[in-house]
Amino acid sequence: MKTGVLLVNLGTPSAPTSAAVKAFLSQFLHDYRVVDLPRSLWCPLLHGIILPFRSPKVAKLYQSIWWPEGSPLMVVSRRQQAALQKALQDEGIDVPVALGMSYGEPSIASAWQQLKEQGVDRVIVLPLYPQYSVSTTASVFDSWARLMKKERLVPALRFVHNYHDFSGYIGALADSVRAHWQEHGRGDLLLLSYHGIPKRFENQGDPYGQQCHRTSELLAEELGLEPHQWRTTFQSRFGREEWLKPYTDETMKALPKEGVKKLDVICPAFSADCLETLEEIAEQNQELFIKAGGEQYRYIPALNDNPAHIRMLVDLVCRELV
Template identity: 55%
Template sequence: MRFLPEPQVAEHPTRTGLLLVNLGTPDAPTPGAVRRYLAEFLSDPRVVEIPRPVWLPILYGLVLTLRPRDAAKRYAAIWMEEGSPLAVWSRRQAEALARELSGRGAEVEVALAMRYGNPAIATSMAQLREAGCERILVLPLYPQYSASTTATVFDAVGATLARLRNAPEIRFVRAFHDDPGYLAAMAGRIQAFWQAHGRPRKLLLSFHGLPKRSIGLGDPYYAQCQLTGRLLTERLGLDAEQVEVTFQSRFGAAEWLQPYTEPRLKELAADGVAEVDVFCPGFAADCIETLEEIAVQGREVFLRAGGRQLRYIEALNDDAAWIGALADLAERHMQGWPTRSAGAPSALAAGSA
């Protein structure tokens, strides 16, 4: 086995690092950048669990030929001045989290990584090591655990560690679907929106979908989504008639978790439900699945089916309550590690992301 050269360890060899990880995004809203991103993402055997000899010819012969151009247009429609919304909001979360932890007196280096695309997990882990971090907490920004999301982060971190001779101590946050701070931040986000704009007849909690087969194989994702939905409904003081859990972003011909968000929007409109709000608890930061698939496509579908108004409630993004909840979550998982030594505030703060 070939080991990577060891980074030069900084003056503080007992520093603690925190690695935030989100899914990833193309570097630009162009067909070429989208093609590179999708090639990495969709070639992961945890993401698409079709036998490689069957899937790879489809991926490279059909999907990567036809899909990037259309996807690039969708990305361009939501692209922010600073870049992709997912990258922008994830970076702001990392920066705000570094400030929050520093304000609490915790000396923790915070870095951001993307599971697919840039900055890569190996790159951000190297930055933490160069800053002298001998202990790293890995916090995937996926509230609900799935093999196709959280476990792929574990895979990438493990692959990076396998190439290091002097590996740091590692801890992982597996899931936080029932975390009180996460639930409170979401409830506060929704209630603040309703206070400003009024409450609708129906609230959809739309989670990213998974092939139904994944649940049969033991993935806890569906159960965790349902629990998040129930706990959030209770915090909002609503009943089962006012809130529904649905699943979006279906890909391919296989059966996925149901009910599907888009068909359910059509049914609600046909049943005379004129106003629907949609919130996406599984997305910690706004991205193409929320801003384009729900706020644009979902709204168009609902209005064409006879609905009067669909409002998308923004993701937690850099909401102060959410940043506080993230800091609480991180501090709980870093208990016993040296985070209170004297020193300067975090220099990384995901600034190079």
């Protein structure tokens, strides 16, 4: 059988404009895995209030972090795809790599079409979410399942459920932190901020929060940190219901009062830098920390396409080839 790899990430608007952001948010927020409210309640709220008012605001945020080459998430994802393809070829592994996004373009359907045209009949679906969540990883599986309903000959499937405790992933994170400390110095605390999910999801069986905490524990152990030298928080909450705690933004306001004046922040749940890291963490939360009395704030970039991250992805692929 000829195997192909399908890398999947969340997606991004095609441009930093209100229209493009509205189209992206509409697709994203229509996903029942993301918002599971009854559609009779949610759709009028989404189309009548959220999209008209939120899209222009989010577009301005995207404009503040947009790169000359395009959306940071898309630029980095393309680099990851090319780097993984080259790394596999360098090891003599003939496995084509395609990139698909859960929302926006390139779609998962277009990525599958690319693989199909290359004769692939066995697919390794690799969602670039280290920690499993119903709102991310399960959504990728849903998209793949819907796509396969149209196929007469369904390819064999290997689906990477998560890699939150994979040694290569923890090692890559640790290398990134050490390199940052060596170049910029070390703060009083290492804060690990993960994208949040509603607390209700966890109560219903989503292991995301547990896996985030496990990632933090393993990274702290790899770095030789004591309990008081690191902390886990959750960011990007939306709506009024309770999400996983502690909240990143509230922690930022409290840390200086606890004596933390120099802070290092890393976002282990993000495989590529995007709006939530470059704007929310590197800008918004830095402002909160400094206003609260902090003196030095440094964001440690996502693993992106650095060699250790690509090496880890190669190892994940090779594990699934067995």
